[in-house]
Amino acid sequence: MDNNEQKKLLRMMLLIRRFEEKLVDLSQDPQKLGGMMIVCMGQEAVAAGVGAVLLPEDVIITNHRSHGHLLAKGAEPDLIMAEIFGRRTGYNKGKSGTLHIAVPEVNALCTTTVVGGGIPIAVGTAFAAQYTQKDYVTVCFFGNGASDEGSFHEALNMASLWNLPVIFICENNVYSGAQRMEEHTKVKDIADRAAAYAMRGEIVDGNDALAVYEAVQKARQDCLSGAGPVLIECKTYRWGGHGTADQQLYQPKDEIARWKEKCPIKGLKASLMQAGALTEQEYQQLESDTGKIVEQSVQFAEASPWPDPAEALEDVYA
Amino acid sequence: MQELTLGQAVNQALREEMSRDERVFIAGEGVGVSIHSGPYGATNGLLEEFGPRRVKDTPVSEAGIAGLAVGASVMGLLPVVEIMFNPFFTIAADQIVNHAAKLRYLSGGKSKFPLVVRVKTGAGIGAGCQHSHNLEAWVAHSPGLKVVMPSTPADAKGLLKSAIRDENPVIFIEDMILHFVPGPVPEGDYTIPIGVADIKKPGRDVTVITWSKMLGAAFKAAGQLEQEGISVEIVDLRTLVPLDETTILESVRRTGRLVVLHEATRTGGFGGEIAALVAEKAFDALKAPIKRITAPDIPVPFSKPLEDFYIPNEISLMDSIRELL
Numbered sequence: 001m002d003n004n005e006q007k008k009l010l011r012m013m014l015l016i017r018r019f020e021e022k023l024v025d026l027s028q029d030p031q032k033l034g035g036m037m038i039v040c041m042g043q044e045a046v047a048a049g050v051g052a053v054l055l056p057e058d059v060i061i062t063n064h065r066s067h068g069h070l071l072a073k074g075a076e077p078d079l080i081m082a083e084i085f086g087r088r089t090g091y092n093k094g095k096s097g098t099l100h101i102a103v104p105e106v107n108a109l110c111t112t113t114v115v116g117g118g119i120p121i122a123v124g125t126a127f128a129a130q131y132t133q134k135d136y137v138t139v140c141f142f143g144n145g146a147s148d149e150g151s152f153h154e155a156l157n158m159a160s161l162w163n164l165p166v167i168f169i170c171e172n173n174v175y176s177g178a179q180r181m182e183e184h185t186k187v188k189d190i191a192d193r194a195a196a197y198a199m200r201g202e203i204v205d206g207n208d209a210l211a212v213y214e215a216v217q218k219a220r221q222d223c224l225s226g227a228g229p230v231l232i233e234c235k236t237y238r239w240g241g242h243g244t245a246d247q248q249l250y251q252p253k254d255e256i257a258r259w260k261e262k263c264p265i266k267g268l269k270a271s272l273m274q275a276g277a278l279t280e281q282e283y284q285q286l287e288s289d290t291g292k293i294v295e296q297s298v299q300f301a302e303a304s305p306w307p308d309p310a311e312a313l314e315d316v317y318a
Numbered sequence: 319m320q321e322l323t324l325g326q327a328v329n330q331a332l333r334e335e336m337s338r339d340e341r342v343f344i345a346g347e348g349v350g351v352s353i354h355s356g357p358y359g360a361t362n363g364l365l366e367e368f369g370p371r372r373v374k375d376t377p378v379s380e381a382g383i384a385g386l387a388v389g390a391s392v393m394g395l396l397p398v399v400e401i402m403f404n405p406f407f408t409i410a411a412d413q414i415v416n417h418a419a420k421l422r423y424l425s426g427g428k429s430k431f432p433l434v435v436r437v438k439t440g441a442g443i444g445a446g447c448q449h450s451h452n453l454e455a456w457v458a459h460s461p462g463l464k465v466v467m468p469s470t471p472a473d474a475k476g477l478l479k480s481a482i483r484d485e486n487p488v489i490f491i492e493d494m495i496l497h498f499v500p501g502p503v504p505e506g507d508y509t510i511p512i513g514v515a516d517i518k519k520p521g522r523d524v525t526v527i528t529w530s531k532m533l534g535a536a537f538k539a540a541g542q543l544e545q546e547g548i549s550v551e552i553v554d555l556r557t558l559v560p561l562d563e564t565t566i567l568e569s570v571r572r573t574g575r576l577v578v579l580h581e582a583t584r585t586g587g588f589g590g591e592i593a594a595l596v597a598e599k600a601f602d603a604l605k606a607p608i609k610r611i612t613a614p615d616i617p618v619p620f621s622k623p624l625e626d627f628y629i630p631n632e633i634s635l636m637d638s639i640r641e642l643l
Contacts, residue, residue, distance in 0.1 A: 061389075092426035102425040109392050109429060114416050120382050121417060124389015124397075131343065131371070131395060138389075151412070154382035161377065315427030316461055318485035 001052075001210060003277035006268065007286070009052055009209045010278075013044040013265045015290040016068040019077060022294050023067070023084065023098075027244050033085065035097055040068045042207075042239035045264035046171050047072040049212025050139055053220055057136040059107045059125045061118040064099055065171070066111045069141050075103040081297035087304035094307045095315060107136075116142060116149030119168070123155045126166035126229070137223045138166045139216070145176025147190045153197075156231065160197040165223035167216060168231045171206060173238035178250045191233035199229055206234030207264040237262075320505055325358040325497035327471035328436070331478040332361065332398065334507060336368055339396060342482060345374035346383055346400030346436075358498050360436065361400070380406050384413030384435065388421070391433040396482055403449045404439035404491065411456070418487040419462030433488070434481045440493040440531055440581060441629050447617035450494075452530075452582035457489045458558045458591070464488045464512055465558040469533035471501040473556055476510030484512060493531040493581075515562035517569065521551030524575040524639050527566060527592055529555040532579045538632035539639065548643060558588055566592065567600050574605035575642045579635055584612040606642040611635050 001009075020039040027037040040047065043065070051072025054060070062069040070080055075091070083090025084098040091103050099113045109125065112118045122140035129136050146152055147170060159166050170191070176184045187193060194201025200222070204215045212234055219230040237259035241248040248256075272278035322330065336342045348354065350365035350373045365373040376383050380401055387397040401407050407414070418431050441450040458465045464486055468474040474492065481488035518533060519540055526536045533554050540550035553569050555562065570576050576596050578589035589610040596608060611630045618628055 059393075090426075092424060092428075095426050096424045100424040102421065102429060104425060104428045110388075110417070110421055111424075112417065114412055117412055117417060120385020120413055121389040121392075122385075123382065124386040124391070125393050126389070127386055128390045128393030128395050131390070132393075150409075151381045151385065154377070154379035155385060157377055158379060158382045158386070315423050315425075317464075318422065318427075318430050318432075 001213060003272065003275065005052065006210065006272055007278065009048050009213070010265065010268050010272065011286050011290060012048040012051060012072055013209060013268070014286055015077070015293060016044045016047060016071050017041065017265060018290045018294045019071060020067055022298060024244055026298070037098060037244040038064050038242065039240055039244070040065045042259060042263070043171055043173055043236045044068050045209035046169065046206050046212055046234045046236060049209040050169060050216050052213050053216040054139065055136070057107065059109055059136060059138040060141065061110045061122040061125065061138065062108065062141045063111065063115070063118060063143065063146070064113040065143070066101060070101060070103055070108050073103070073108050074106040075108060077293050077297040078300040082301040082304045085301035085304065086306065087301055088307040088311070089300070089304040093311065093315070116146040116151040118142065119146065119151050119155040122166050122168070123159050123164060126159065126164035127162065129165050130162065135224055136165070137220050137228070139169055140166060141169045141171060143176065144170060144172040144174070144181060144190055145184060147193055148176070148184060156194070156197045156199060156229070159229040160199045163226055164229055166229045167219045167223060168229060170231065170233045171236055172233050173236050175238055175242070175251070177242060189233060191231055194231035199231055201231045201233065203233050203235060206236030207262050207267060209264055209268055319502040321500045322471045322503045323358045323498050323500050324468065324471045324474045324492060325360045327475040327503050328360040328478055328492060329362055329364070330503070331475045332364060333367065335479060335482045336364070336372060341394065341396045342398060343372040343374065343395060344398045344400070345376050345386055347376055347378055347402050349373055349400050350375040360492065360497070380409035381413055384410035384418070387433040387435065388413055388417050388431060391431045392421070392429050396432055398434040398436060398482060400436045402438060404437050404453050405448045405451045407437055407453055410435070414457070414463070414487070414489070415460045419460045423462060430485050431487050432485045434478070435487070435489050437489060437491045438494050438497070439491050440495055441618045441625055442495045444620065444622065444625065446620045450618040454491055454558055455582060455586055455588045458588055462487065463559060465491070466512060466556065467491045467530045467558060468556055469496065469530050469554050472503045473510055473516070475503055476508050477512065477556060479507070480509045480512050483509070488512070491530070496531055510556070513557050513560040513562055515565040516554045516556055517551060517565065518554045519550065519552040521573065522549040523573055524548070524577060524642060525551045525553060525569040525573045526577050526579055526635070527553045527555060528579040529558070530581065532581050532630060535630060535632045535635055536579055539635040542632070543636060543639060548639065550639065563595060563599070566595065570596050570600045571603040574603055576604070577609045577611060577635065577638055577642070579611045579630060581613055581630060583615050584610065585615050587612050609638045609642065611638055
């Protein structure tokens, strides 16, 4: 990946970080932003790395920690923010909120908060690609906790059996709810579970956007040549709690501090600067640009109308 | 007119729809090569005719099968997947109730999920409660789904064609005894609209509202009561969601009496919904209390006399109707 492409990765990670910092900030005041708030802070490299590979026709199926995935797939910050604010102008007219945003415009077809619930659906969208002989792949995002669900195992078995073009991206952020890896599975690496389904499993540094990009690029080629599916485990860490209301009593402070040292943004910035491809001034400009996009999205959302209560009755049936 | 069983009628509808539209495919446990293969099988012969691309035998993975339908349908295909027996639906329920039913709403009406889940159901085959439990009320309680439960082969063919052409997820529930019962079925292409009940027998004195296999018990009771001078109107709902309120209320207004008859267990059964509807909107027309004839609130037992006791029949229906008059 050339330096310009890498700078785009950096910019995307910054956009995701700024976007979610703002959400965390706003959600401190329920008058400003009510409801549950779940963010991916510390995990931005996965979203950015995957997003840089995918083409518009590629499909993503994502989970409760979806803001980064959606932004990296090309969804508009304004329309995501308006949806999070519950406004009529949001992607789903306020029906979804932060937890279920679907953006069919960019083939982000399902954001599910049922842990593991999206994995069988990804098999279906990948099956459609094979059935219609179209060249697109499906990427399905889920966490380490989801790999304990029956749906994960049913779906991986079927995807492998039929050689479907689907990339399973496990964002292993160490925790499943409040339970650490060793408390929810004896398996050390989720990627090992691929072997149970005669599928290729791969581990990548989930805090290294370039490593994620390269692994997903190869997996996409494999899928399109009929050598899919692939399971990629991205080892990363959730800086915050499950949601903003989580006190994080179970997360050691020194552990969080260690992972913050491995910040995906800090890492890519340092490597670009070391290569002489990025100046501090350019970096400041990226920070400022992405900050402005986020500020503008909040203004758009706040200025947008609420839905009329009767609109709750619409969109149930086609 | 051709005589087909309900299983054969479903088979004919699938064959005709698959021939008509390349987007239609079927998937499920043994929809191609089956442990239940036989001339009345709903998917019998389709593998030979359409090949393994469009007739997908799946692993025993109900959540996977339902998820396949959700994902394939949002991409524009028209999946018809099978959950072998209604109690196994519980394993697929997350995909159907949380995803198929809700994802259109969550997209703000942008996405469509035109899928059909065929489910076999019903007591009377000596298979015990984990193969025979009628759960139509579960799906009727999940907004976003349509729920169809045919009682005759002709209705099954026309309703399944409508279900396949519908842009919404449709749960299509087939009674296993009816799979083997023949009846007249029109040749060629026709549809029966979803959401329209059918007055299977007009009558003056009492309305019996029923669906699926219980239509047979309703006819037996009506025939005997006719000799006693009691005229029974039989309304076959055919579709639980959307519910044909007009036909129900008009019938009750004509007869002034209502008995709801269903095979599913009593508490939380769909009969309660019909009773509530009539109590709310046609109370003034009622000349007697509303009655429900249902299975008792127990799992479906195995032993023949116990299973026979479980399934509502014309005797209890006749007793109930006589009480109202």
